[in-house]
Amino acid sequence: MQLPAELLFLKDVLQAPKLKYSKADWLLSDFQEPIWLYNFNYKKNKKLNWGVKLDDGSNLLSPQHADLLQGFKHWLIIATSAKRGTGSLTNAVKTQASAFNQVIRFIDYFLHNSSAYHLSKTGLAAITGDDLKLILDKIAANAITNESLFNWSENLSEYLIKLANSIDQSRLYDLLNDNPSLKIITPEQEDEGLLDIGLSDVPIVRAAIMHHGLYESRSRGLVPNSIVLSKEIYKNTVRLKSEAKHGFKILEVPREVSGQREFSMAPCSTREEKPEMSTTHFRYFKENLYSLGELHALDIPAPPVDSLIEIYNYQPSVNKLGRYRTLPSDLVFLAVRNAIEFHIEYGDEILDSYLSVARYCIQSGRTATRLEHETIVELVTPSLRELGVKRLGLTTRSPGTQPTDSRRLAQEEHFNALRSNQGLVELVAVYYGAVQTVVGALMARRQGELCDLIAGNCLDESKEWLLFQNRKSTSGVFGLRQTEARPIEPIAVEMIETIEKFQSKLINLGALEKHTNLFSVPPMSGEIRLSYSGQCTHHRNFDAFCDYFETPLNAEGQRYYIRQHQLRRFFSMLFFYSSSFGGLETLQWMLGHTDRKHVWHYITETTDGPVLRGAKAQYITEYLTHNGDDNYEELSCLIKAKFGTDDFHLVDSHELEDYIRSLLEDGEIEIEPEFFEDENGEQMRVIVKILDVE
Structure with a gap:
């Protein structure tokens, strides 16, 4: 029947379901074709080949599997049609493509696990509510579906x-x-x-x-x-x-191998971090899985209606993300102190010595790796010569050696040479690690945000604010990151300006085209250039710093190698420890604030919730371990009920910290500073509130 023009809007409503769900704008092939061509505004058409083997060795295209094949095909079109139940007959191409990608993921999941679901015998009809809920559990646990669904x-x-x-x-x-x-x-x-x-x-x-x-x-x-x-x-x-x-x-x-560690690395997380799927994306996945039920209207075998109803309001049980293992607070305090002292005593000397080598190479037309050790010693500053510099680098190729010759010293010899300051490029890496430690600890930013900092463009005119691109926020329709500013203390400014001047001098020499990422560092190969400041380079500098200053080993003989995510709680930790050691003046000096409440307000305004909870849990854990349950008796009762002992030395510190953090996350306790006045003025103590005494 040909509808009059004024009733054309009823065309989709009156179409038979099978006919309606056999065509789509993105489908460029006939519905029955064994190979589909499709396009969601792509530059080139894409292809789906339905000729797939099932668990019994037969092919999905075989006549006995017609229902299963038809179900898969119709499901794709159903999911990309106008959203069901919304009353809308429009559907943006981007939305269709997203639904298509999610459903094809489900289809491939069923095919890949064909034997588990007995697809060759029962098709989709035998899939149970538990099967569907398990799929949703997998989806929710990890945003990367290649891992969650396909391992x-x-x-x-x-x-x-x-x-x-x-x-x-x-x-x-x-x-x-x-x-x-x-x-x-x-x-x-x-x-x-x-x-x-x-x-x-x-x-x-x-x-x-x-x-x-x-x-x-x-x-x-x-x-x-x-x-x-x-x-x-x-x-x-x-x-x-x-x-x-x-x-x-x-x-x-x-292609280029640089950097090594003296010891294996102490674990820095309980297990590998997984990017948990967002609530919004999970909801879309669940909707598209639920749309399988529309196959019933097409008289095509599908999971029972009761099974589908089970997942309609289902909330998955998602494993909590792996937690980053904490660095002992005294280790971080000492590392920051070592970094600041190293900067004050040797920062300018190290970078000036590297610039001297760069200047000589550019003016003489020689390659740095072809310079004799004696020439390097003559080029460095007298202070570094006295410090022990003897060569360009411990892993750089020496003049006269062949490209295939080993450039690595024996393990023990290499690190003895590192700590006796023999290699110039290693000292540069240690210095950059020192700057990363101080800036990273005091600014509490994400590693990516620090790696993105551009020399000459990361401080405001007053030199009191650090400017960075917030990686967790976007603005505008193009998803641009927001530029944010945070107060920065003078010692960190001084370190940043030292690197900025270093880059400016490299530009004047012609060794660098323009200012680049702040933490771009000369490579260990000895070439006169800067390596991009990505994660690998950032970690390498931390490793060099930790081996140089010999950060402690854990009970398993593994070294604590610093990572930025572990430093993010340092600023908050310093606040809590100031209540024990009276060192709040340092924080006030950093921020220009005059009282504890102002400092605490700044911390709560600028620190992520998980980071702040981690700092609270770590502080209380270390306090209980060193001081017993004085001042925290009610919390001690909870811990005793959990671990069966009130001797905190018998409880693994990481497990204790995880437990206290879980109590914070679940709202069972609060850990907050309490401010009060006494004869000495404003004071502070850290208190733990038990919110459910029973």
Whole structure:
């Protein structure tokens, strides 16, 4: 029936459901085609091949699986149609693309787990409410669906180990001998810990990847081709098998290897951090999973209605994110002190010495790595010469050596040489680590925000405010980060200005084009340039600083290597400890405030909730461990009920801190400063309020 023009708005309503959900603007192929072409305003059309094997070895395109195939296809179109129940018949292309991507994720999940769901026999009809809730639990726990739904890191680890075991081992050892870079594991790669592959097995696994030609060359080195690997690991999926996936540093073979650590690193989190899915995105995923129910209106087998009703108001049980392990407060206090003293005594001397070498190389046309050690000693300042500088760097190639010669000293020799100040570029790295420690501890910013700082553009005209781009906020329709300002203390300003002057002098020499990221540092290779201040460089500078000043080891013989996320609570910790040691004058000097309440107001206004809770929990944990339960008897009762002892030395400090933080997060306790007046003026003490005494 041809509708008159004034009734065309009823066309979609009156269409038969199967016909309505067999067409879409983005679908460029006939609904029945085995290969779909689709386009959501992309530059090129994309393809979906429905010819996938199921658990019994049969093909999804086989006639006996017509209902299952039709269900998958209709589901995609249903999800991308106008939102159900909203009364709207419009649907933005971006919204359609998002729904499409989510549903194709679900479809690939069912196909990849075909045997678990017996898809070849029962299709979608046997999927239970518990099955659907488990999927939602997975989705909510991790925003990266390649991990939450498809266990990318776990499956890749298993596949690569099997791949290495399937190859003649002599062939792999030949590859290792011919390509020694396959054996090198940098500190950053050691830290990653995302793959279930032992460090000792990494070189063999890399050799297996190389043997099969699965590496591709990138600017940073050799990187595994995730698409080729996916075609093997997820071969029985529609789209997942052809998608690029996030990589893993441990499998990469870097072009430039720099930095090493004296000891293995003390863990800095309870487990690997997972970016939990946002509430909004989870809601969309749940809506699109729930839309499976519309297949019933098309007389296509689907999960029972009761099962779908179970997930309508379902709230998933999400595991809490792994917590960052804290640094002992006395370690941080000492590190900040060492960093400030190092800056005052040697900061200018170190950077001026590097500039002297740079100037000589530019004027003479010589390469720094080709300078004799004696020339380096003559070029550095008298103070550094007396301090012990003997060469450009401990890992730089010496004049006359071949490119293939080893540049690394033995482990013990290297770090003895580091602490006796023999290498100039290592001293530069230690100095940058010192600046990172002070600026990072006193400003409590995220690492990315500090790495983004640009020399010459991160301080206001008064030199009293640090200007940074807030990585957790955006403004305007283009999602630009907001520029924010925070008060900055004079010693940090002095350190920043020292680096800014260093960059200005490099520009005058012609060694640097313009001011760049504040923490861009000369590379360990000895080249006269600056390396981009990304996470790897930032961590390397911290490592050099910690090995130079020999930060303590934990009970397992692992060194505490500082990371910025651990420094973010330092400022708040300093406030709490001022109640014990009377050192609030330092904070008042930093902020220009005159009383404790003003300082506390500043801290609560500028510090993230999780960071502040962490500082509170750490302070109380350390107080109880060192002083017993004086002043905190009610809290002690809770702890005794939890751990079965009131001897806090018998409780693991990390577990105790986690427990106190969980009490804060759940609203069972409050930890706040209490201000009062006595004969000496305004005073403060830290109190713990038990909100549910029972």
